[in-house]
Amino acid sequence: MDSVSDRTSGASKKCVIDCPPDWTFRVSGDGDILFVNPHQHLTQWEHPTSSLRYRTEKNLPFGWERVISTDEEITFVNHIQGTTTIEDPRLQKAYLLDPSTNLSMERTDQLRQKFDSSSTADHVLHDVDLSGKTFLVTGGTSGVGSATVRALAKKGAHVVFTGRNAKAGSEITQTLERELGKCQVDFVPLDLCSLDSVRYFADKLLAKQMYTTQRTDTERWCVWLSYELTVDGFESMFQVNVLSQVYLLVLLKPLLVQSAPSRVIFVSSESHRSGSVTFDTLSEQLLSPPENLYSAWTQYNNTKLFQVIISQYLQEHWAKDGIAFYSLHPGNMILTGLSRTWWFWRLVFGLARPFTKTLDQGAATTVYCAAAPELANEGGKYWNNCWMSAPNRAVLDGQVREALWELCQVMLAKKIRGYVKC
Secondary structure (H helix, E strand, O other): OEOOEEOOOOEEOOOOOOEOOOOEEEEOOOOEEEEEEOOOOEEEOOOOOOOOOEEOOOOOOOOEEEEEOOOOOEEEEEOOOOEEEOOOHHHHHOEEEOOOOOOEOOOOOOOOOOOOOOOOHHHHOOOOOOOOOEEEEOOOOOHHHHHHHHHHHHOOOEEEEEEOOHHHHHHHHHHHHHHHOOOEEEEEEOOOOOHHHHHHHHHHHHHHOOOOOOEEEEEOOOOOOOOOEOOOOOEHHHHHHHHHHHHHHHHHHHHHHHOOOEEEEEEOOHHHHHOOOOOOOOOHHHHOOOHHHOOHHHHHHHHHHHHHHHHHHHHHHHHHHOEEEEEEEOOOOOOOHHHHOOHHHHHHHHHHHHHOOOHHHHOHHHHHHHHOHHHOOOOOEEEEOOEEEOOOHHHHOHHHHHHHHHHHHHHHHHHOOOOOOO
8 A cells, every 4th residue: 555755855745645556646626536557547536445535635745746747747845945746735634524415524624715705804703802912004094094994993902003104103092992992003103214213102102012922923014116215225115015024023023022912914015026036136126226227017016026025925934933924916996095106006906996896895804913812823925815836936936035134134234233033
């Protein structure tokens, strides 16, 4: 009897399926297990001896790729670990189907898609009680960020949200208190264009020791059409979307560890697929370009890609401390503050609005990753419409992940006296 094993390492990994000699397995596009006898040219869904059927996960694990060679040999590449095997990694999670219902008989922990692009944040959190949990939402004074704050507060969470506009923060707090009655919502000013502001903000949180339970960061985004430098001398979009987020996480890591299990959510974009970076092209100039090399949309796409890459890096290195990292796309052309920057965007957003998500729908994937109990062990993945999605291939490059994080540490060390690289 054969069992599934990883032939690259020689280590046997027992699967629930045993096959008689001359038989092997394949996984269909729907996750059903197909039994194959190449010698007799037989293929069938039922086990050759027991006549039982099996199923596994539909998609390959994160970081894996199915490769077909020129001579039609199928191999599976683990880009994260840099290994290749002829065995389908999904077979390790195969489970037996009940003949009468065609449902699992052996697994009760299967992650099933419950929500989609039409789901709202309230829908996602319908059966979730967030009492006693604290969430930090950076950029929570407008758009999807404010919808995220409201959805979490409605479920009893303590929500700390940030922004540069203190008046807007106060208005949101007052509105929520008026709508929800008793709620725990605190606004704390934070300007991600300033590393000093990030440090001041982190010091205030650490001094108050707010986070004694599960804690979640939801990282917001920005886009500038014109070229701008921050007070620290970095291109603005890079500092707000990437560098200040990295600095904030480094400063708050002790709190995240203390509050474990914790989750950190990077709100990226499908635009990250248009971003481009390789180990050879990675440089400070690529991250924070000078004005003569600046293109607003190229920079936006790249910073969104950098967020997904950093999320994966942190999952690899900080997960052992009880912190899980998620990156996601909230939705296309959601009405946000961007529409106020130029008459053309007001026109585009106005025309697209009937066909795009509402703010509550845009917040659904964020709160799902932040609060759904079933996603506790799903860190290190990219999400879209409340479900897992394969990211840009650059995310799978281990050299790029390590080099990007190290370069951010170098750039912070140049600006912050006494900074210790993490």
